[in-house]
Amino acid sequence: MLAGGQSLIPILHYRLARPRVVIDINALPLGDIALDDGRVGIGALVRYHQLEESAELARRCPVLAEAARLIGNVRVRTLGTVGGSLVHADPAAELPAVVTALGARLAIASASGRRTVAAREFFTGPLTTVLAPDEIVTGVDVPAMSAHGWAVEELSRRAGDFAIVAVVALVSLDRRGHVDDARVAFGGVGDRPVHAPAAEEALRGREPTAETLARAAQAAREALDPPSDAFVSGAYRRHVAGVLCRRALARALERARPR
């Protein structure tokens, strides 16, 4: 299935896959961003640059815009699609981590019908999802969470490189200024995006002091067992995940405070 081609064409070029048929789906009417009360519907063929440039999205769901800005290089952002990123399911990619943090739902269609799947259940392994061979993702439904502060932090080996670790954090405050809701997810620390409920638990209902953030980051870190590869060790990933989590929470809180 060819959408943006930014991942598929290198795969074909390196002969990592040799399909008999490639179906170009770019003409399908899946390129819209629909903004309703509290929800944002993003068509599978929405390009990364659209996420970056949409003024409406920047108001309603700014974490998506910030994540999109970090993806690849400018050429990837011209053609790469939301659906493509989610279906390709690179464990280090930003959008899978964002939809995991947000608790989004993916809309899936096939000849036999339609269904939706929670983002947190969609990714099952490295480059693997629950998608059946005859299914396509038509869009993703995202809670706007415009009252939340948000942040995306990532660390890579070089500018524009894929992330060694990425963290997505959203936080909202109640009237007392305590944490009302928190969403945290990681990319790059496992074989799929990792939701961090332990961190969220450590924040809910609490006063957002530096200690609280540090404890939440530590809870998140302790739940991780990232793999090592030829370039980066699991221990380093784990350590960085903790640091970036704390920083992402701090930035998200700053954005949440004015309310």
Next chain:
Amino acid sequence: MIARLVLNGRPRDVDVRPNQTLLELLRDTLGIFDVKEGCDEGVCGVCTVLLDGRPVSACLVLAAGLRGRAVLTLRGLERNGGLHPLQEAFIRHGAVQCGFCTPGMLLTTLAFLAREPRPDREAIRAALEGNLCRCTGYTKIVDAVEAYVRGHA
């Protein structure tokens, strides 16, 4: 299959293999060498062309999927046989050594400046992050773009 595109202002219909990329169409079929081949996986930027005004890696676009869209390569910048002022700025500021990254740098810069006409040096560097250069160390490329911005913004 037929690839339909508007290439540097001219509509073209070209017979292509289904798996033929835009880069292969330009270089191998049409003999247009102002787009280079550097890595074939969209990382280096030397195959940058503008698709409806936005930079893409020609090595990652299937020609048959173009559907009449506009493609601009460097020769599309020519005005009456003369150089674009940004090209003149590159020459004047020594921003060209081996020249292999130059077409991609120029097109990416022009697309960027169309959206952000008054960038500072840091923004210029961020905009060119996806175009690798191995010879110049980037300083004179940023000098050239900055000078062009000063003269034309």
Next chain:
Amino acid sequence: MAMPDAVAARQGLRIVGQPVVRHDARDKVAAATAYAADWALPGMLHAAVLRSPYPAARIVRLDTAKAEAMAGVAVVLTAKDVPRNTLSTDVPGQTTAVGPLRATLHVLAEGRVRHQGEPVALVAAETLELAQAAVEAIEVEYEPTPGVFSPEAALAPGAPAVHGAGNLLAQWRIARGDVATALREAAVVVEGEYATQMVDAAYLEPESGVAWIDSDGVITIRLSTQVIEHFRDVAEVLQVPQNRVRVIGTYLGGGFGGKEDVTVEAYLGLLALKTGRPVKMVWTRQESLLSRAKRHPYRLRYRTGACAGGEIVAQQIELLADAGAYAYLSALVLLYSTVTAAGPYRVPAVEVDARVVYTNNPPTSAMRGFGAMQTVFAYESQMDRVARALGLDPLAIRRVNALRRGDMLPVGQVIETHVAIPELAERAWAALGPPAAPRAPHLRVGRGLACNLQPYGRIVWLHDWASAWLGFEMDGSLVVRCGCPDVGGGQASSLCQIAAEVLGVPMSRISVHVSDSALTPLAGTTTASRQLYMSGNAVLKTARELRAQLLRVAATLLGADAETLDMDDDHVVTADGRTLPISRLLAECARAGVPRSHLGVYHAPAGEPVDLARGSGKVFPDYTFGAHAAEVEVDTETGVVRVLRFAAAHDVGRAINPQSVEGQIQGGAVQGLGYGLMEEVVVDNGINLTTSFATYLIPTAADVPDVRAVVVESGEGLGPFNARGIGEPPIGPPAAAIANAIEHATGVRITRLPITAERVARGLGLLDESGAGTSAPPTAH
């Protein structure tokens, strides 16, 4: 130390010293330059290479029948089809302890493969897709054999031999003074072990070329190369006379030493000869990163002794380098390391023991810096550590120890030209400006300095020479012909500037032809920072001789002494202001039978071979000295290093084209930063894990700051108008400058390259598994 007054020397120069626009820049911005792959001929075939997936194996079975039978496949070649498949080169640095005296290289593998990516077969077909499909249809059965993947393992007793005998390829030793006593009596001795990594040239233009048989039967190969003299190697491979092979070198899309050895030309020549048709070969990036020769990784062990005042009294140095599976230029690379191992400093007692060893890793060969680069990381790290131990600052220790004219290098060579190190160090340091304040509590800022020396010009006993031809057309326009390949550093353009200066012809009226082994007088390789020195001097000499030839005629026409005549702006000018248009002079030359052209040869001053161990003399013609300064910001929670500011100062003797010189300095410095911070060919038991630009990382515009190039002109150098080579020197210092800056910022000394965030994090103790998570940041210095 007073510096010769370069300003006075510059007076009277009209074009040399000016930042003139390079003649090739216009074509390049218009993408009108035809690089090697921008070439198509009717009936052209496309070639592909079958490469070994194993680092060490016997080839049990090789069956090309299926591939040959495929429609559209013109020919499939293996070793048996190559007229001379094995090339031999003499390897210097031989002692009785060392292995084969002659190193061999196979065009196509014969019965065995010794590294992953070693070429086994060639295909030429109607399209590239067909050629690649045919490569996959070749049936090969390999039997993997035990391999060795580090120099240490390769030297261990009983290690499998990569080639016939032992794995030690070459060894160089220097022994000068009494190192043992000096170290014993030193006030401080600093021991350090350093490791530098394998890196790739990573030029943006992959290896490419097209070959065809010309109408008079000459096998013509048009390719991207730094050495057109390889037409001789191709002739040997094909077993044809040398005058039946012509190499046309195109403007390169980068070389950096990676296009110094034979790359595609032997294959292209073979396929063109066998098929009778034009053949094109362009390596994929994956192929290039996999199998093209790399920079030697080194282990460097230093014991440096100093007295309390900071003078270095002794250096005991051990170098161990990885040659990979084939020798290529390894022995010479090691020689450069040996000669420069103690740095640009005066050291009375020096021992160097340098070895380079065969392994089944990717072969290593020439790369910008050529062995004099790896040692900079070690000797400049040592200098800073000695300074720290003695309570001296980085500038002071360099000032105390810098070589001066008349001092001797450990190898026995007396420095004959000005050494600008103290001034370069001060100016680079000052160019950083006021220190940046850390932007947050977890960030630390530090500064570091590194100096270097890099030879320019080839080893003196190689009797280097270069030739050039200059000729006037009847209308006064000038043609320059010189075999000098242009790698993108403005080589061809500098030749025009020199000709313009001497002959008074405006740059716009000069056309230059370079890099054609049949049509341009040979000028040698574009390597070793030699081309400005050699071709530049060749053009200078030829221009002066041509000028003298013409002015003898002009003297008669003008009734003046030839010595009082000048050539300027298309005219001959007398001392009293009378002028003669050049076209008139040329018409008179034609009438009188005086040639309007001249072929000249420049011979570099040669010397006798030096016995390094006895430290008996001069190895290189001269050296270029440099100093770089870096300001870095270290994130003490993640180990991420940002380079905030960078300055690079070099004494270039004279800058023929200041803009080109700055460009070389800035480009070399950024390549050096890549080496210091992010580049690494990762090889795991002979398997290359970085065969893509997504995994082999080179710096982008967002990774590096502006490089402030500080160009110093001492007016002393052996090149034209007293220039020195500047192609390689700027790549040496950055890695050490960064390492020194990181130590200044955090107290952490990184001794392995590249300096990744993880290495810094480990150095900061962030990954102690005590469960604390983040350690308290160390106190700033």
